[in-house]
Amino acid sequence: MIFARDLVKRFGDFTAVNGIDVEVAPGEAFGFLGPNGAGKSSTMRMISCVSAPTSGELRILGMDPVRDGTRIRARLGVCPQLDHLDPDLTVRENLTTYARYFGLSRAEGRRRADELLDFVQLRDRAGSMVEPLSGGMKRRLTIARAMINEPDIVLLDEPTTGLDPQARHLLWERLFRLKQRGTTLVLTTHYMDEAEQLCDRLVVMDGGKIVAEGSPRSLIETYSTAEVVELRFPDGLDLNADYAAKMSGIGERVDPLPDRVLLYADDGDAALTEVHRRGLTPSSVLVRRSTLEDVFLHLTGRTLVD
Amino acid sequence: MLTTLAAARSTRATRPGLSTTRVGAVIGRNVGALRSGPSYWIVLVSGFFEPLLYLLSIGVGVGALVGDLTAYGRTMPYAAFVAPAMLAVSAMTGALAETTFNVFFKLKYAKTYEAMLTTPVRPVEIAFGELTWATVRGSLYTAIFLGVMVALGLAPVGGALAAFPATILVSLAFGAVGLTISTLMRGWQDFDLLNTGQFAMFLFSGTFSPVQNYPAWMEVLIQVTPLYHAVELVRGLSLGVYGLGLLGHAAYLLVMLAAGLWFAARRMERLLCP
Numbered sequence: 225m226i227f228a229r230d231l232v233k234r235f236g237d238f239t240a241v242n243g244i245d246v247e248v249a250p251g252e253a254f255g256f257l258g259p260n261g262a263g264k265s266s267t268m269r270m271i272s273c274v275s276a277p278t279s280g281e282l283r284i285l286g287m288d289p290v291r292d293g294t295r296i297r298a299r300l301g302v303c304p305q306l307d308h309l310d311p312d313l314t315v316r317e318n319l320t321t322y323a324r325y326f327g328l329s330r331a332e333g334r335r336r337a338d339e340l341l342d343f344v345q346l347r348d349r350a351g352s353m354v355e356p357l358s359g360g361m362k363r364r365l366t367i368a369r370a371m372i373n374e375p376d377i378v379l380l381d382e383p384t385t386g387l388d389p390q391a392r393h394l395l396w397e398r399l400f401r402l403k404q405r406g407t408t409l410v411l412t413t414h415y416m417d418e419a420e421q422l423c424d425r426l427v428v429m430d431g432g433k434i435v436a437e438g439s440p441r442s443l444i445e446t447y448s449t450a451e452v453v454e455l456r457f458p459d460g461l462d463l464n465a466d467y468a469a470k471m472s473g474i475g476e477r478v479d480p481l482p483d484r485v486l487l488y489a490d491d492g493d494a495a496l497t498e499v500h501r502r503g504l505t506p507s508s509v510l511v512r513r514s515t516l517e518d519v520f521l522h523l524t525g526r527t528l529v530d
Numbered sequence: 531m532l533t534t535l536a537a538a539r540s541t542r543a544t545r546p547g548l549s550t551t552r553v554g555a556v557i558g559r560n561v562g563a564l565r566s567g568p569s570y571w572i573v574l575v576s577g578f579f580e581p582l583l584y585l586l587s588i589g590v591g592v593g594a595l596v597g598d599l600t601a602y603g604r605t606m607p608y609a610a611f612v613a614p615a616m617l618a619v620s621a622m623t624g625a626l627a628e629t630t631f632n633v634f635f636k637l638k639y640a641k642t643y644e645a646m647l648t649t650p651v652r653p654v655e656i657a658f659g660e661l662t663w664a665t666v667r668g669s670l671y672t673a674i675f676l677g678v679m680v681a682l683g684l685a686p687v688g689g690a691l692a693a694f695p696a697t698i699l700v701s702l703a704f705g706a707v708g709l710t711i712s713t714l715m716r717g718w719q720d721f722d723l724l725n726t727g728q729f730a731m732f733l734f735s736g737t738f739s740p741v742q743n744y745p746a747w748m749e750v751l752i753q754v755t756p757l758y759h760a761v762e763l764v765r766g767l768s769l770g771v772y773g774l775g776l777l778g779h780a781a782y783l784l785v786m787l788a789a790g791l792w793f794a795a796r797r798m799e800r801l802l803c804p
Contacts, residue, residue, distance in 0.1 A: 235804065274647050274803050294650045302648035308641035312563035312570065321562050324555035325649035353566070373649075 225250050225377055225408050226271060231280035233266045240266035242432035243280065248377075253409040255419045255426035257516070259524050263432040264412035265305060268381050271410065272302045285376060298326060301375035305382050307366045309354045315365060316341065316350040319372055326373040333372070340368035344398060360391025367398065378402065380411040384418060396421050416516035430524040440516055447522055448514040449476050451492035455485045455499065455506040467504060474498045488514070548658060552651045556659025557666075559642070577627050578671050581616040582678065588738060589613055589684075601740045602771040613684040614765035615737035617693065620675050621700035621764075622757060623728070624668030629708030630724060633660055634715050643802055653798040657791060661705045668701030669694075676768075685768045693768035696780070700760040703783040706790025707756070713797035731757040736765075756786055 226248040233241040241263040248254045256264040269275035270282060273293040282289055284296045310318050316337050323333030341347045344364035349357065357365065363383065370378055383399070384392040399422060403409055413419055419426050420440045428436040428443070436443055453475075457467055468480035475489025485506075489495035492511035499506070564570050593608030601611060636642035643656055676690040676697075685693070711724060734744070735757035741749050752758050763779035766772065 272648055274644075276803070294652060297648065298650045300648070304644070304648065306641065308645045310559070310563075310642055310645070311640055313559070313566050317562045317566060321555070321559050322645070322649065324558050325552060325646055325651045327549075327551045327555075327650070369645075370648075 225252075225285060226254075226410065227281070227283040228271075229281040231267070231270065231282055232278045233263070233270060233275065234278045239432055241270070244427075244429070244432075244434050246427065246434075248408060248410060250376075250408055251403075251406050253403050253411070253422050253424045255423035256410075256412040256429055257414065257416075257419050257426050257520060258412075258429035259414060262429040262524070264429055265381055267429075268379055268410070268412055272300055272379050273297050298373065299376045301370035301373065301378040303363075303366050303370040303378065303380045303383060305385070307362045309362060309365060309369070311354055313354070314350070315346060315352050315354060315357070318354060318365060319369055322369050323372045328373070336372055336374075337368075340371055343371075344368040345394075358391070360387050360394065363387060363391070363395060364398070367395070371402070375407070377408045377410060380409065382412055382414070384413075384415065392418075416520055420516055428520060428523050435523050436519070443519045444514050444516060447519040449488040450490045450514060451488075451495075452512055452514050452518055453487040453489065453492045453495055453499075454510040454512070455487060455504075456483065456508045457485070457504075458507045470502060470504060471499060474502075486518075488518070548655055549650075552655045553659045553662065556646065556651065556656055557663050559646075559659075560663045573627070573632075574667065577624055577667075578620070578674065580623065581620040581671075581675065584619075585609070585613055585616045585678075589616070590682075599740075602766075602769065604769075604771070606769070607684075609682070610684045610769070611765075612738060613679050613682075614693065614768045615735070615761045617672055617675050617679065617697060617768070618700055618757065618760040618764040619732055619737065620671040621668045621697040622704045622760060624671040625664040625701040625705035626708045626724075626728065628664035628667050629660060629705045630712050630715075630721070633709060633712040634721075637712055637798075637801070638715075643798070647802055653802055654795040657709055657795045657798055661702065661709060661791065661794075664705035664708065665698060665701040668705065669698050672697035672701070679768070686770070689768040689770050692770075693764050696764050696767050699780065699783050699787070700764065703756065703760070703786040703790065706787045706794060708790075709794035710790050710797060713794060713801055731755055736761050756782070759783060 226246060228244060228246040230243045230245065231241060232239065232243055244267065256267060258264050266275065270277050270289065271284060273284065273289040273296050276290050285299055287296050289296055310321065313321055319337035319340060320330070320333040323336060324330070328336070338347070341350055344367060346361060346365060346368070349361065354362065354365070367383070380399070384395055387395065396418070399409060409422065411422065423440060425439050426437070426443070427434045436447060438446065457463065464480040464482065464485050468478045468485050471478050471485070471487060475487050475495045477488040479486040479488070487495055487499070496509060496511060589609035589612035593612065596608040598605050599608050599611050646656060647653070672694065676685070676694060679685040680687055680690050715721070734752055735755060736752065741752050741758065744752065759779040759782040763776055763783070766776045
């Protein structure tokens with residue numbers, strides 16, 4: 225569905241995407257994970273054929289986005305980071321108007337609009353203007369809009385950023401149904417739980433490059449341990465580095481943070497026993513499974529990027 | 531005009547041709563906006579009244595003090611001199627209001643075009659769609675205005691019919707330039723600049739007095755600006771004063787249309803598809 229080799233995007237002196245290789249198979253849910261500024265959105269814009277690659281090879285649905293942009297876009301559904309719904313139109317008209325851009329007849333546009341309004345549970349708001357809708361409703365409408373042309377690939381740029389938990393879960397559930405129908409999903413996110421929920425396979429991007437690739441499970445296995453012990457000490461603020469030094473050798477890796485010490489080990493309880501044996505007395509302890517977040521922070525570092 | 535645009539064809543284009551379906555869909559979006567609420571209607575209706583009020587206050591009111599005026603080798607009531615100019619102004623303001631104010635908002639704030647460009651629609655099709663819509667708006671104003679002129683005895687029916695296509699050309703030319711201006715605007719403060727320019731043209735382009743009344747240097751300056759040509763073309767046709775000069779004015783407007791569209795399509799491509 226998507227094939228990229230050594231793909232580069234530069235804006236003047238700034239290199240947003242610095243030579244990435246990506247392949248997405250039909251029916252797959254593929255994720256671009258990374259901090260802000262990693263190059264995810266630039267990559268998405270190239271895939272959605274609104275931004276031409278600076279160099280490298282890119283094929284979407286077997287076609288060249290520079291030459292066949294119009295034809296490719298006819299088969300894509302794009303859900304951008306900002307909703308940019310049309311404020312001058314009603315909820316339903318946002319869909320029917322969009323259908324016309326794809327050359328669908330008015331009758332077909334109306335039919336699909338009603339079907340999609342049911343799908344995203346907005347039927348009762350069909351005649352409302354866009355502005356009074358909640359963030360979650362707007363995002364659902366944007367997703368409905370992206371599906372009006374029955375696309376082969378749906379591109380979602382940070383689909384649930386800024387939504388409350390209920391809205392996120394509803395959205396995930398709808399996206400999961402889409403995936404079950406065989407639609408290929410490509411999404412960007414910086415939420416690890418989202419990537420774990422939705423993606424079959426993902427790449428972690430940092431500084432315009434791909435730093436890791438695989439399924440959520442395999443990434444955790446490769447870049448983290450099965451479990452993580454989080455330890456907090458009452459006087460930790462200045463002494464966490466000292467505590468970490470005293471734990472050296474336990475588990476695979478020790479990571480002192482300002483507020484807590486992370487201990488990466490395949491057996492968290494055993495590691496904790498060893499911590500206690502060494503005479504350390506943390507004020508609170510949490511043994512948990514390793515998540516993509518651990519992988520992500522390990523790979524992309526802890527410094528704030530912007 | 532179409533060949534010029536084919537030359538402006540972008541890298542994203544699949545074919546040099548335009549899809550009329552997609553241009554139609556861009557226009558259809560504005561029709562939808564018109565149907566959805568009263569706000570657009572207010573904008574639409576208010577734009578019509580300004581030239582009409584000028585015609586009544588200055589053309590008819592001041593005209594009563596001025597009496598008859600001799601221009602183009604004939605003598606006419608002052609209001610009959612001013613009316614065709616106000617007609618050209620309606621065409622200009624109708625098209626400019628749409629392609630500057632509305633297009634700028636959609637471009638910069640509503641991100642309407644970004645959403646359109648995730649579909650098969652191309653920037654040049656957006657430019658064509660918006661220009662067509664702006665011309666419909668301008669021509670709606672001029673059609674009503676011509677009706678008023680005929681009703682007030684300021685133009686013969688034949689003159690009004692001859693002038694109408696010219697007002698369409700005026701709307702197209704100003705609309706195309708307006709599109710380019712929108713892509714160059716930095717923020718709302720730039721609209722003050724545009725308004726000043728528009729108002730200066732409105733006052734001096736042979737609208738309220740023949741340009742020969744000004745010093746020679748000013749006359750030359752006026753003849754460079756677009757509204758002068760619009761006024762002369764529309765006035766010549768509505769009064770029935772034909773001459774080769776009219777072709778020159780029409781040519782000026784045609785060049786303005788082609789250049790405006792060409793730049794607008796290019797600028798939109800640059801802004802929206804970086």
